[in-house]
Amino acid sequence: MARRATKIVATLGPASSDPILLEQMIRAGVNVVRLNFSHGKTQDHIERAKLVREVASRAGRELAIMADLQGPKIRVGRFENGKVQLQSGARFVLDASRAEPGDLMGVGLDYKGLPRDVSPGDLLLLNDGLIVLTVDAIQGDQIHTIVKIGGELSNNKGINKQGGGLTAPALTDKDFQDLRTAMSFQADYIAVSFPKNAADMELARKLCNEAATKTGHCPALIAKIERAEAIPNLESILAASDGIMVARGDLAVEVGNAAVPALQKRMIRLAREYDRIVITATQMMESMINNPVPTRAEVSDVANAVLDGTDAVMLSAETASGRFPLETVQEVANICAEAEMAQDGQPDEDFNGKVFSRIDQSIAMGALFTAQHLGCKAIVALTDSGSTALWMSRRRSNVPIYALTPKLETQRKMALYRNVRPLLMDQNSDRDRVLAQAEASLCERGIVSSGDMYAITCGETMGASGGTNTLKICEVH
Template identity: 80%
Template sequence: MARRATKIVATLGPASSDPAVLEQMILAGVNVVRLNFSHGKAQDHIDRARLVRTVSQKAGREVAIMADLQGPKIRVGRFAEGKVHLEPGAAFVLDAARTELGDVDGVGLDYKELPRDVKAGDRLLLNDGLLVLQVDAVKGEQVHTTVVLGGELSNNKGINKLGGGLTAPALTAKDMEDIRTAMSFQADYVAVSFPKTATDMEMARQLCNVAAAEFRHKPGLIAKIERAEAIPNLESILKASDGIMVARGDLAVEVGNAAVPALQKRMIRLARQHDRVVITATQMMESMITNPVPTRAEVSDVANAVLDGTDAVMLSAETASGRYPLETVREMANICAEAEMAEDVMLDADFSGMTFSRIDQSIAMGALFTAHHLGCKAIVALTDSGSTALWMSRHRIHIPIYALTPKLATQRKMALYRNVRPLLMDQNAERDMALADAEGHLKQRGILSAGDIYAITCGEPMGAPGGTNMLKICRAE
């Protein structure tokens, strides 16, 4: 299998819950498994998390688990027939007070605040923008609309407002309960749906830290950027998170399809500048839900995200409910590896004009620079928290970064970092012994051979988080 820097996030679902299939997917290149809390009960997620841990151990590949919260349900209610067909020009009423099932004239709302969030002239986009309604008037709990773009509308389809502006809070009571569930199995990452401000992320972090305190665990937080309001607050949301997800589905509906590719590039660039991770998601290999091969456009889409510098590319329905979960992972891994071969390394330009106030960050950058110019076989970071590896992974380099950590939680968290291969290794308190152990560990795995030059970073005293203060260039014995 080709060496690959970009990580793959795969969503677990009925198509991938068989242990043998999941093991094959992990061996084919899945680095992070996403549990989608929009579906299933708490016990289902607990069972699936246990499955992931067992199978990854059997496969000999530690993967991260990401719990993806549902967020507010901004959706229509249910229909008597399960669905209706709306004709352009027809009147249709969205009624927050309606209790009976919907019909061709109107439907109830899961989202009761809609009448207060819209006014005449607004446009509502339903079912990912496939249907468009123009708001004519708001009368009490009823939103009277005219169908602009018609089609089939079925139970519980999503509602977006063009340009954003729905007041639903990012964290619901269900999300708070789901955070407790996710922390009970120590999910490595929690993805927060529909955050609008940094405050949403700060609140999620507090809830996670409280729920995880008894397990001495701290998950990484991923902000899913899918609302128009999040765009002006992007930088502050980034700073309050450990990473972001370019959630192109809802985002495209709110800001328009054409705006998304440039936004994707900007988000990836900003995340890297702020030392945060970034996942590119939604419809990456959509056609492979039913087809054994991707379209040319999908291949280009995945390759472009890789060339933009994303840490990870994500699969949703493709692996959760698609017919070809394993083939999809293999195809994606190949596309990533091919695209990376075409990348330019611009380290010298990256570092010009940069100033470092921290010793550990300077060491990380020094390791990259030296390894690049010396043509090292590997860069090795002895790390407790994973910070050194994260900083190194923000810059493009064709040399693999091996992060050796004594902490399982750190190893799993680093599974998402681009070009970082996290390995578990107990660290000797004595520096020279620790360095010798690291070399032995990598030689045993066939990563280093006698005569190979590599760069290694560590901190003295050993084991102090944030204490990386040493860079050594070695020749393997």
């Protein structure tokens, strides 16, 4: 399998929970497994997390687990017959106080605050924008609408307001409980759905820090950018998060499909400038839910995300409930590897106008620059927290980065970093012995051989977080 810098996030579900198939998917290229808390019961997620750890160990890989919180349920209720067929021009009532099942005249709401968030003339987009309702009047808990674009509306379909403006909080009571569950099985990443601003992410961070006092484990936070309100707050959200997800589904419904490609490029660029990780998601290989090969448009979509510099591409229903989960992973891995071969790996431009005030960050940048110009076969980062490897991964380079850490938690988190292969290695002995062990590890894996050069970064005090202050260029004898 070709070396690949871009990582693959695969959602676990009924189609991919067989241990043998999951192991095949991991060997084919899955780096992060996503557990979607919008579906399934608490015990399901606990058991799947345990399964992932067991299968990954059997495959000889360490994966990251990402727990994706559901967020506010801005959805219609249930229908008497499971669904209705709405006709354009018909009247339809969304009723926050309705308890009985819906019919052709109207339906209840899971989100009781919707009548307060809308005004006459607003457009409500249901079922990912396939159905459009125009708000005609608000009467107490009832939103009277006229069907602008009709179609089949079934139980619990989502609701978006064109242009955004829904006030539902990003974190619900269910999310608080799910977050505690995710902490119990040591999820490496928590994805927060529908954050509007930095305060939403700061609340999630506070809850994680409180839970960490009991579990001793603190996950990294991913902000899912899927609300129109999040766009003007993007930089402050980035500053409050460890990374973002370009969640193109709900985002496209709120801002319009045509606006999303440029927003995707901007989000990826900003994430890298802020030294944050970024995942590109939604419909990456949608047709492979039912077909064994992707469309040409999907191939281009994945490749363009890679060329933009995304850390990872994410598969949702393709691996959770699709017919070809393994084939989908294989296709994405091949597309990523092929796109990376076409990339300019010269990092020089990335340093223009940049000022690095930290010693450890300057060492990381020096390693990238030097390794590229000397033709090194690898860059090795001896890291406790993973920061050195993260900084390196934010810049373009064709030189693979191998991050050696004594901490399993750090190794798993680094599984999401672009162009970084994390490896576990004890660093408790003196520095010279650790450096010799690092070179031996590279030779054993066939990464370097006699006559090859590699760059290695470390700290004078081994194992101290933030202590990287040394860059060494080595030649294998």
